[in-house]
Amino acid sequence: MLANILQAVQGSLPGPLSLLTFAPLLGMLVILFLPKAKTEAIKTVAACATFIPLAISIYLYWAYDRGSIGMTAGNMMWTEQVSWIKAFNVEYFVGVDGLSVPILLLSTLLFFIAVFSSWNINKGVKGYFALLMLLEVGTNGCFVALDFFLFYVFWEVMLLPMYFLIGIWGGARREYAAIKFFLYTFFGGVLMLIALVAIYMASGSGDAEPTFNLLKLAEMAKDPNSPLLLGGLDLFGWKFLSWTFWFLFIGFAVKVPIVPLHTWLPDAHVEAPTPISVILAGILLKLGGYGMLRVNFQLGGSMMQEETTIIIIGGIGVVSILYGAFVAMAQTDFKKLVAYSSVSHMGFVLLGVAALNKEGMNGAAVQMFTHGLSSALMFLVVGVIYDRAHHRDMNRMGGIGLLMPRYTGWAMIGVFASLGLPGLAGFIGEILVLIGAFNSTASTSMQIYAVLAACGLVITAGYLLWTVQRVFMGPVTDESFKEFPDLTPRETFTQVPFAILCIIIGVLPFLLLNVFDGSLAHLLTLINPAN
Numbered sequence: 001m002l003a004n005i006l007q008a009v010q011g012s013l014p015g016p017l018s019l020l021t022f023a024p025l026l027g028m029l030v031i032l033f034l035p036k037a038k039t040e041a042i043k044t045v046a047a048c049a050t051f052i053p054l055a056i057s058i059y060l061y062w063a064y065d066r067g068s069i070g071m072t073a074g075n076m077m078w079t080e081q082v083s084w085i086k087a088f089n090v091e092y093f094v095g096v097d098g099l100s101v102p103i104l105l106l107s108t109l110l111f112f113i114a115v116f117s118s119w120n121i122n123k124g125v126k127g128y129f130a131l132l133m134l135l136e137v138g139t140n141g142c143f144v145a146l147d148f149f150l151f152y153v154f155w156e157v158m159l160l161p162m163y164f165l166i167g168i169w170g171g172a173r174r175e176y177a178a179i180k181f182f183l184y185t186f187f188g189g190v191l192m193l194i195a196l197v198a199i200y201m202a203s204g205s206g207d208a209e210p211t212f213n214l215l216k217l218a219e220m221a222k223d224p225n226s227p228l229l230l231g232g233l234d235l236f237g238w239k240f241l242s243w244t245f246w247f248l249f250i251g252f253a254v255k256v257p258i259v260p261l262h263t264w265l266p267d268a269h270v271e272a273p274t275p276i277s278v279i280l281a282g283i284l285l286k287l288g289g290y291g292m293l294r295v296n297f298q299l300g301g302s303m304m305q306e307e308t309t310i311i312i313i314g315g316i317g318v319v320s321i322l323y324g325a326f327v328a329m330a331q332t333d334f335k336k337l338v339a340y341s342s343v344s345h346m347g348f349v350l351l352g353v354a355a356l357n358k359e360g361m362n363g364a365a366v367q368m369f370t371h372g373l374s375s376a377l378m379f380l381v382v383g384v385i386y387d388r389a390h391h392r393d394m395n396r397m398g399g400i401g402l403l404m405p406r407y408t409g410w411a412m413i414g415v416f417a418s419l420g421l422p423g424l425a426g427f428i429g430e431i432l433v434l435i436g437a438f439n440s441t442a443s444t445s446m447q448i449y450a451v452l453a454a455c456g457l458v459i460t461a462g463y464l465l466w467t468v469q470r471v472f473m474g475p476v477t478d479e480s481f482k483e484f485p486d487l488t489p490r491e492t493f494t495q496v497p498f499a500i501l502c503i504i505i506g507v508l509p510f511l512l513l514n515v516f517d518g519s520l521a522h523l524l525t526l527i528n529p530a531n
Helices: 002-012 016-033 039-063 100-117 125-144 148-157 159-169 174-203 214-221 240-255 264-271 274-299 301-305 307-329 334-355 358-389 405-419 425-439 445-471 479-483 489-507 510-527
Strands: 077-085 090-096
Touching (some): 016 039, 016 090, 016 125, 090 100, 090 125, 100 274, 125 148, 125 274, 148 159, 148 214, 174 240, 214 274, 240 274, 240 307, 274 334, 274 358, 307 445, 334 425, 405 445
């Protein structure tokens, strides 16, 4: 009898993915019931609520079966599946594989550090940390959702917290930046919703029961006679699949973001408080690339067999690389420079997936993870100097290297990781993408794209080294800088994890590649069976 009771209790407990996703929601509820004057208690609850998902994600990373290919019904791990809206076959269906496990680790780490980076927030503390907790629920939920409807719900949950976090706690032009972020992201979400409904309706053609289950939809998409490929209306000479593929692509590309859908990003970064910039660059941009790999290419992978698609996606990636690098070089605002560098670095993700080979796919996934580390570190670096100087004009800086040696040391790791220096994390993803693009047989254009992307790396080195010269080298341009204290223990705590991981991943890239490889190899066979 005792065994039966234990079994029943165990069966009623939420699994690790539900705990990881909804622990911040519990933290939000506790925060809402605390008096607003108890600011230290509010911050402590937020720290605890974000530590639980971090601890679970570390466990998932170490316990994950590296031999699993994932992305199929029998190979997703820690799955939980419960009927949610039975009338429309909507499920609470979550699970992880080699693609989502490392990104979840990155996400939970970023939110945990963001709480400590937010410790000096004094305005509306209760509302700020409650919204931060809700933002983590939506973000982590996207990385574990295996039901398209559930994925979309989590995707939209992220929108309002970020809107208010920028619009209330941001800089002088915060309302403009928040509205611009909302409109761009909402536009992408509408296109995704249209594709979601169309795919759901098509999946129920004939005697089949319509479904939002991403794994079932991926299996259906492998059938050349599937209604996902042939169903629906043909408009303006485009097949049903073409419409759904490009609607999903644009919806996710807004979040990446790609040129020319990127203009919301610099404004959002510049006006957002430092912790929100860390989350935005470190993980929210990665949702665009993740969505393409998890949803877009699984449900419309046959579109990637068309050379026109490869030319467009690879070309957008190269344009983003070069445009972002050139515009970053023209900036005098330290934070805006880092923002445009994100546009450039995320272009490598698109170029990698367009290569349609093992090197390119793995390079794209690694680039998402490593850029999350280096961009988070760089925004924290900018935040430290802004807290002291109260401006971000690099032309008014100089000589900080000798005045703040500890700060400069951690900053240099972020700079050179972003630059792609061998031995640091940024090098691995970019070199794999370049190798993949140069060896790609998907299109003859890919070799040209590889050469242009390599030129982008030279420009990146140029603007980052110029940044080091203007900010950290040379004579002290402002005497008040001599009074600036070096990093506080709290600031050091927020920067050290990212700096150490930049070094570890740079030296031991297999820690990521061994996890990514199986799932991405399987995805590649879905997209391009010839491989």
